[in-house]
Amino acid sequence: MAEPAPEPAIEVAGTNAQDKVPAALAYLQKAASDAGGNVYDHITDVLSKLLQEKPDKPVDLFEYSVLTKKLALDVKETPVLLPTLKETHAATTASLFSAPEPPINPETGEPEAAEPEAAEPPNEYxxxxxxxxxxxxxxxxxxxxxxxxxxxxxxxxxxxxxxxxxxxxxxxxxxxxxxxxxxxxxxxxxxxxxxPEEETPEGxxxxxxxxxxxxxxxxxxxxxxxxxxxxxxxxxxxxxxxxxxxxxxxxxxxxxxxxxxxxxxxxxxxxxxxxxxxxxxxVVCPVGFFQLEGDEGTSVAKTEEFAAPETYEDVASWCYRYPHVKAQGRVEAFVFPPPEPAEGEEPAEPEEPEVSPPMLTALTEAYDDVSGDYARLVPGEEGGAPWSVVTSSMVPGVKFKVGGVKSLLWPGAAAVALGNTFANVYVGYGIKNAPFVPVPPPPVAAEFDAALVESSELPTRPDAETMPTEEEG
Structure with missing residues (x-):
């Protein structure tokens, strides 16, 4: 009895049909039977035998083999196999490391030299x-x-x-x-x-x-x-x-x-x-590496004369690089125009937009974050920013020591730096480290418009004239 095939790692399908092939192949290879086979091997053997013998009624033979699994297989030549999960990964890796191959001439079978005018040059970035x-x-x-x-x-x-x-x-x-x-x-x-050309609905x-x-x-x-x-x-x-x-x-x-x-x-x-x-x-950067530009300070530019500190093992050496996202879900607050007042009424005052911390705000600076995505630090409250320090060495006096910070609010986010070089990365599940309070369901709608009132009174007896007769039912 043959040993069961090892279970391959299953990869979820992507957004198109090509990405769904590995998941389907992995499932067929995983479903092993008590006899030691699996669906992939059985179908491969059956298809190989059909292609070799070419019977008159291949559909009947295929259905019989699938239902009874008693088909005597004696494949002498190399069977025709479908691409396996490992072969799919190998093809993807080969396409990543190899240069694009020139097109093949169907008549001569030789690669064609691409015309310089027809070949589109690579993009500059x-x-x-x-x-x-x-x-x-x-x-x-x-x-x-x-x-x-x-x-x-x-x-x-x-x-x-x-x-x-x-x-x-x-x-x-x-x-x-x-x-x-x-x-x-x-x-x-x-x-x-x-x-996009879509118009935003009113409200x-x-x-x-x-x-x-x-x-x-x-x-x-x-x-x-x-x-x-x-x-x-x-x-x-x-x-x-x-x-x-x-x-x-x-x-x-x-x-x-x-x-x-x-x-x-x-x-x-x-x-x-x-x-x-x-x-x-x-996404953070060293303090002083960028400077604000524009009248409103909505953009940043690299500082020409940036003096790198000796070490980045301090949260105060870092600041936020991207603008804060307000509780409204935007960077720039959108204020709805106030409704027109009725006759005799005073016009309503416009809503005051949320005030976000300015760009390049230091990680240790206290502010009240309404959305909670940055950090909820209220002025006057003790405690540091939700960041911890990382370093390449704890030995003092080491030269060229890499330092950085890791986010405690978004586990997996980190920033490191050495001299004038710094980098950000995120490797995580995309879940914030904060207490989760589910939103309560909406209140149950009332069955009647009027309020429900308990009553012990019997309903009034209908009049004899309005009551239906036996013939009317």
Whole structure:
């Protein structure tokens, strides 16, 4: 009796048919029978025998073999096998490491030399030194391994050089862990951003377009080597609802977000909302590395003469780099116009928008965060910022020591620095470390418009004239 095949790791299907092949193959290989076989091996053997013998009624033979599993198989030649899960991963890895092959001429069978005019040149883009960042992360024990970061570097290169996407900048944001598959997230800015033409309904907070929480465009993939998928822009309603629920990611962008309150979208929108919250709360930079620009201080620019401190092993050496997301779900507060007063009434006063901390706010500076994504530090209250210090060495006097901070509010977020080089990364489940209080259900609607009153009185007897006769029923 043959030994049962080992159970392969199951990977959840992605957003298209190509990503669903590994999960289907893994399931067929996992379902082993008592006799030691599985569905994949049985169907492969049956198909091989049918292709070799080519009987007159292949459908009858196939149904008989599936129902009875008594078909005597004597395959002498190499069977025709479907691609296995390992072969699929190998093909993906090969496409990540290898250069694109030239097209093959169907007549001669030789590779054709691409015409210089027809070949589209790779896109020019800016990015960080991924392998330098990987060494900093590895020194402090955060982020991903060196080998995985090398594959991330190749994925960043493929995305940046894509002439169709046309990114201006690309940065590896991190890895969002899921129950069945993980998301590799890439933060980009596009050279030709698309402008949605949808109109905002009346009474709904409008979505920020190419600014605020949607200043960056994010691409994700569950397997390095596959073409990343662009996430949609997040909406204020999605951010507000994401703050009220707590869900694990599944690895399928089309999965339903089963929670209360009802989330406005699929997992792709929920993932985008969580990325917006995490980015605004955990992307930090050394104090003094950037300076504010503009009259209102809504943008930052690199400081030309930045003096790096001797060590970054201090929370006070870091500040928030991205703007704060208000409780409304936007960076810039939107104020609805007051309704027109009726005759004889005074006009209503406009709502006062929430005041957020300015950009480049130090991590140790006290402020009252209404949304709770940054930190809830009330002025005068004792306690430090929700960050802890990480370092590459605890020995004093070590030169070129890497230092940084880790977020305690969003476990998995970290920032490290050495000299004038710093990097941010997030590797976690996308869940905030805060007490979760479920939103109570809405009150039960009254059955009648009027209030219910208990009464012991009998209903009035109907008149004899209005009562139906026996013939009327």
């Amino acid at each position: 800016e990015t960080e030194n991924v392998m330098t960042d990987a060494s900093l992360f590895e020194a402090c024990g955060v982020g991903l391994s060196r080998s995985e970061m090398y594959r991330v570097m190749l994925a960043v290169k493929a995305l940046g050089e894509d002439p169709v996407v046309k990114v201006a900048t690309v940065r590896f944001f991190g890895k969002m862990l899921g129950t069945h598959a993980d998301y590799y997230v890439f933060e980009t800015t596009l050279k030709e951003p698309a402008t 709904v907070v409008p979505t920020e377009v190419n600014s605020g929480v949607n200043a960056y465009t994010y691409f994700v993939t569950t397997r390095l080597g596959d073409k990343p998928v662009q996430l949609p822009d997040t909406t204020p309603a999605a951010i507000v609802c994401a703050r009220q629920i707590k869900k694990f990611l599944t690895g399928d962008l089309d999965a339903h977000v089963s929670a209360y309150p009802l989330f406005p979208g699929r997992e792709a929108m929920y993932l985008r909302a969580q990325i917006a919250r995490i980015a605004a709360s955990t």
